[in-house]
Amino acid sequence: MNDLQSVGVMQSGRFNNITSKNMRLLLFLSFILISCQPTEKTEQPARSSTTKSINMNTERPKLTREQANRLAGLPLKCMQQEFPNKLGQVLGTEGDLKTPKALHPAFYGCFDWHSSVHGHWMLVELLKRFPDLEAAAQIKKQLAENISAANIEKEVVYFKGKHNKSYERTYGWAWLLKLSESLQTWEDPMGQKLADNLEPLTKLIRNRYLEFLPKLYYPIRVGEHTNTGFGLGFAWDYANTVQDTELLSLINQRAKDWFLEDENCPLAWEPSGYDFLSPCLEEADIMRRVLAPEDFKNWLHKFLPELSDPDFTWEPGQILDRTDGKLVHLDGLNFSRAWVLYGLAKEGVGDKNNMLAIANAHMAFSLPNVVDGDYAGEHWLASFALWALISGED
Numbered sequence: 360m361n362d363l364q365s366v367g368v369m370q371s372g373r374f375n376n377i378t379s380k381n382m383r384l385l386l387f388l389s390f391i392l393i394s395c396q397p398t399e400k401t402e403q404p405a406r407s408s409t410t411k412s413i414n415m416n417t418e419r420p421k422l423t424r425e426q427a428n429r430l431a432g433l434p435l436k437c438m439q440q441e442f443p444n445k446l447g448q449v450l451g452t453e454g455d456l457k458t459p460k461a462l463h464p465a466f467y468g469c470f471d472w473h474s475s476v477h478g479h480w481m482l483v484e485l486l487k488r489f490p491d492l493e494a495a496a497q498i499k500k501q502l503a504e505n506i507s508a509a510n511i512e513k514e515v516v517y518f519k520g521k522h523n524k525s526y527e528r529t530y531g532w533a534w535l536l537k538l539s540e541s542l543q544t545w546e547d548p549m550g551q552k553l554a555d556n557l558e559p560l561t562k563l564i565r566n567r568y569l570e571f572l573p574k575l576y577y578p579i580r581v582g583e584h585t586n587t588g589f590g591l592g593f594a595w596d597y598a599n600t601v602q603d604t605e606l607l608s609l610i611n612q613r614a615k616d617w618f619l620e621d622e623n624c625p626l627a628w629e630p631s632g633y634d635f636l637s638p639c640l641e642e643a644d645i646m647r648r649v650l651a652p653e654d655f656k657n658w659l660h661k662f663l664p665e666l667s668d669p670d671f672t673w674e675p676g677q678i679l680d681r682t683d684g685k686l687v688h689l690d691g692l693n694f695s696r697a698w699v700l701y702g703l704a705k706e707g708v709g710d711k712n713n714m715l716a717i718a719n720a721h722m723a724f725s726l727p728n729v730v731d732g733d734y735a736g737e738h739w740l741a742s743f744a745l746w747a748l749i750s751g752e753d
Contacts, residue, residue: 415672417719420726422748427489429730433741434478435494437469438501443734445471449522462517465510473531473584474739479505480538481742483553484749487545499549508556515559518567528571529590532564536597543601565606568594572609578617580642582634582692587617588641589695595648611649618642622661630676635691635743639663640699647706656708666709673717675724684735690728693721694743698750722747 444459444467459467466475482498492498517523527535539561542554554561578587591610598607624639643663647655665671673696676689700718704711722744729740 414720414723415713415716417716417723419715419719419751420722420748422488422745422752424489424492427485428493430741430745431482431485431492431494431498433730433737434469434481435498435501437734437738438475438478438482438505440468443470447471448526451520451522455520455522463514465505465507465514469738470734473527473534474742476531476538477534477739477742480534480541481745483538483541483545483550484745486547487541490547502553503549506553506556511556511560515563518560518563524567528567528585529587529594530584532567533590533593535560535564537593540593540597540600565597565603568606569609572613575613578642580638582629582631582636582638583688586636586638586641588614588638588643588645589636591645592641592648595645599648610645614645614649618646619658623664624662626663626665626673630689630692633685633688634676635688636695637692637699640696644699644702647702647708652706655706659703659708663709666703666714669710669713671710671713671717673721675721678728681728682733682735687733687736687740690725690736690740691743693725694740694747697721698747701747701750718747718751722751 441458441460446459446462448455448462450456463472463475466472466479469475469478479502482502485492486495486498518526539554539557542550542557544550545554575587579585580587591614595607595610597603598610621642624642626639629637629639639662643659646658646662650658660667675696676692678686678689681687681690697718700714700721703709704714704718725740726744729737729744732740
């Protein structure tokens with residue numbers, strides 16, 4: 360045997376030895392894996408099931424004068440409270456570093472811009488329903504102070520800044536148009552006065568929608584501020600109320616472009632830990648607006664078949680720490696789920712009674728936590744609660 364043959368034999372022997380060891384290791388691992396498998400096939404839970412039972416016999420809450428007085432206290436307390444504050448701005452220069460009130464003289468309170476806007480909306484809506492609110496005079500005084508022509512002019516200047524084109528897109532935009540809609544439909548003379556003051560900003564936001572929607576190739580399907588379905592919903596309401604056919608037509612078309620072919624939205628994936636909107640339900644909420652009733656009924660059956668199941672249940676979002684500004688989002692989720700389900704029930708689609716029961720259970724879970732809570736939630740949750748209460752009205 361020459362040297363090369365000797366090396367080959369040695370290498371072959373070493374290879375066989377290694378292979379033998381590897382085979383024993385593989386057999387051992389296979390045995391472990393097999394032994395860890397269940398002896399019987401376990402049934403997977405249905406995607407519509409919940410982990411906890413909820414009371415499906417809860418009565419629908421109603422907005423009373425007493426409750427309106429309590430709810431009004433929250434935005435009234437914070438609409439002119441400047442700090443704490445989350446600006447969310449892009450700094451272009453040192454000159455952009457200003458106080459919240461200097462940057463946003465109309466909507467500087469309630470922690471952030473959009474919460475301030477929907478706090479103002481909430482107070483208008485409460486006055487429309489209960490003109491004799493206990494704090495009516497104070498509410499009108501502060502609305503007039505904040506939504507002045509001079510203040511709105513400065514808000515417009517901010518939005519026209521080089522770095523602010525996407526500011527509050529589209530969540531804050533939607534609430535601004537909802538505020539404008541409420542002012543324009545308020546029969547009190549103050550309503551039209553404030554609507555006129557707000558009009559320059561309303562027009563700017565309306566035009567931002569016209570510029571942005573054609574360029575958004577994919578919808579944003581999240582449970583927070585940038586959700587496309589929510590961003591379209593209030594804008595649709597505004598356009599429909601004021602008969603802005605250009606904006607209404609664009610929203611109708613883009614909603615169909617993005618959502619018309621969707622099926623089987625995964626409700627079992629909801630909620631995420633910081634959600635205050637349901638991605639599936641917000642999509643359904645805009646489609647009920649843009650589709651004809653029969654078309655919507657057929658679409659919803661494919662998109663959320665669970666809603667036709669009388670045994671479907673859905674647990675409210677659970678909150679372990681309501682002093683945490685992100686975790687308390689889930690109270691908002693419970694309200695937003697409720698307002699969509701109320702709206703769907705009115706359309707006569709799905710199992711109406713079951714959807715109402717689920718909505719009522721969600722309201723009952725979070726409504727007691729709105730008033731006199733931590734600032735992390737009280738600066739905005741009352742607005743969500745009010746819209747859910749309004750949506751549930753007959």
